[in-house]
Amino acid sequence: xxxxxxEGGRKLEGEVYxxxxxxxxxxxxxASILNGSSTxxxxxxxxxxxxxxxxxxKYLGCKVSKNGDKIEINSKPMKSTxxxxxxxxxxxxxxxxxxxxVGRFKEAVFTYPGGCEIGARPIDLHLNAFKKLGINxxxxxxxxxxxxxxxIGANINLDFPSVGATENIILASVLAEGETTxxxxxxxxxxxxxxxxxxxxxxxxxxxxxxxxxxxxxKKLKEVSYKVMPDRIETGTFLCAxxxxxxxxxxxxxxxxxxxxxxxxxxxxxxxIEVGNKKIEIQVPKKLKxxxxxxxxxxxxxxxxxxxxxxxLTTAKGTSVIIENxxxxxxxxxxxxxxxxxxxxxxxxxxxxxxxxxxxxxxVTSTDLRGGAALVIAGLGARGITKVENIEYIQRGYEKxxxxxTKIGAKIELxxx
Ligand code: UD1
Numbered sequence: 001x002x003x004x005x006x007e008g009g010r011k012l013e014g015e016v017y018x019x020x021x022x023x024x025x026x027x028x029x030x031a032s033i034l035n036g037s038s039t040x041x042x043x044x045x046x047x048x049x050x051x052x053x054x055x056x057x058k059y060l061g062c063k064v065s066k067n068g069d070k071i072e073i074n075s076k077p078m079k080s081t082x083x084x085x086x087x088x089x090x091x092x093x094x095x096x097x098x099x100x101x102v103g104r105f106k107e108a109v110f111t112y113p114g115g116c117e118i119g120a121r122p123i124d125l126h127l128n129a130f131k132k133l134g135i136n137x138x139x140x141x142x143x144x145x146x147x148x149x150x151x152i153g154a155n156i157n158l159d160f161p162s163v164g165a166t167e168n169i170i171l172a173s174v175l176a177e178g179e180t181t182x183x184x185x186x187x188x189x190x191x192x193x194x195x196x197x198x199x200x201x202x203x204x205x206x207x208x209x210x211x212x213x214x215x216x217x218x219k220k221l222k223e224v225s226y227k228v229m230p231d232r233i234e235t236g237t238f239l240c241a242x243x244x245x246x247x248x249x250x251x252x253x254x255x256x257x258x259x260x261x262x263x264x265x266x267x268x269x270x271x272x273i274e275v276g277n278k279k280i281e282i283q284v285p286k287k288l289k290x291x292x293x294x295x296x297x298x299x300x301x302x303x304x305x306x307x308x309x310x311x312x313l314t315t316a317k318g319t320s321v322i323i324e325n326x327x328x329x330x331x332x333x334x335x336x337x338x339x340x341x342x343x344x345x346x347x348x349x350x351x352x353x354x355x356x357x358x359x360x361x362x363x364v365t366s367t368d369l370r371g372g373a374a375l376v377i378a379g380l381g382a383r384g385i386t387k388v389e390n391i392e393y394i395q396r397g398y399e400k401x402x403x404x405x406t407k408i409g410a411k412i413e414l415x416x417x
Pocket of ligand 1 (some may be wrong): 022023024026092093121122123124125126127160161162163164165186190303304326327328
């Protein structure tokens with residue numbers, strides 16, 4: 001077990017290089033199953049969730065080699081189509097592998113995925129879509145068995161624009177017979193990144209990044225090299241770290257258009273932001289003002305930034321209202337922040353945060369990835385020494401967080417307990 005010890009109250013200043021996107025890397029790594037040959041990936045973050053995905057690929061028989069942020073996968077030797085239960089349960093997005101496995105082998109066996117405790121997170125949309133593609137699904141003793149002779153393109157309308165379901169349908173249908181159309185598809189940039197990657201492999205996907213995605217099945221896919229997009233949630237996290245400490249940061253290797261709602265909300269709160277080519281500069285000369293937030297599917301305000309903003313707003317001037325519309329259990333971190341003196345009321349989807357002058361350090365526990373990162377943000381702004389426990393959650397999604405924060409002036413130490 002590890003924890004962070006943070007001495008708060010230091011202004012963050014300097015430059016940060018943003019890592020490759022976790023949420024783009026995971027489906028792209030899964031997609032490397034489809035070509036049955038070699039895939040070279042660059043800018044893949046070295047975090048727990050990418051490590052688990054690669055571990056599953058190795059278990060299934062793929063050859064995987066790693067050198068810094070470069071990963072080479074050869075899926076030719078892959079034979080097994082069954083994802084082991086213990087690995088499946090280690091994170092939510094293992095379910096994405098099902099689409100890639102069944103897409104290539106016309107069979108896959110897996111169990112319900114694990115992941116952050118932020119809500120029920122069912123996979124009904126994934127499984128219903130598979131059925132529409134002609135895939136037979138049997139559930140027995142917690143195992144889900146997918147099988148078919150061939151996958152046939154279909155029209156699929158999603159009840160909700162689920163990111164994972166959109167990705168899974170794309171993965172399952174690139175090698176299908178005929179055309180698949182997803183309506184009410186999720187529009188997140190990570191889906192577009194997956195589609196660009198697959199198209200380089202020889203797939204025919206149109207409209208990714210909009211709410212209608214068309215996939216025309218192809219017979220074969222080829223070798224590919226690809227650089228994964230930057231992580232927009234890591235970008236937002238560092239912007240909030242600067243904001244909470246009254247700092248001044250330049251973030252490099254970013255795509256500013258991906259974080260438009262975050263930039264607007266920070267500006268509304270009083271931050272000065274300049275957007276350049278693959279670069280964002282933030283200056284926070286005075287105390288932030290309260291702002292209201294409603295999480296929405298992209299291009300709305302991202303649910304993954306809700307907790308990071310929530311932590312930042314605990315010391316903003318005035319009262320902020322947050323409405324969480326995507327996940328029903330994403331306010332656990334707020335209870336931890338109350339231990340640091342935050343004034344918060346939670347009612348269903350709504351959290352009302354009354355800004356206090358400053359938080360006081362305390363021992364707090366991460367309960368999920370972004371909620372854990374929110375506690376780090378709170379600790380950076382608080383008076384005294386904050387201990388953040390259970391940081392394994394944070395390490396699922398942030399690469400070298402303590403190293404990056406130390407370089408820009410934070411006092412944060414990683415300790416084994
Ligand atoms: C992805 C992201 C996650 C982000 C989320 C929403 C990855 C690896 N993770 O998660 O960081 O917070 O998008 O932007 O990319 N739902 C169903 N049935 C389903 C699928 C989803 O009811 O079959 C519901 C979920 O419970 C949730 C909502 O749809 O309430 C959105 O979930 P979804 O977009 O699928 O999120 P993930 O793909 O799991």
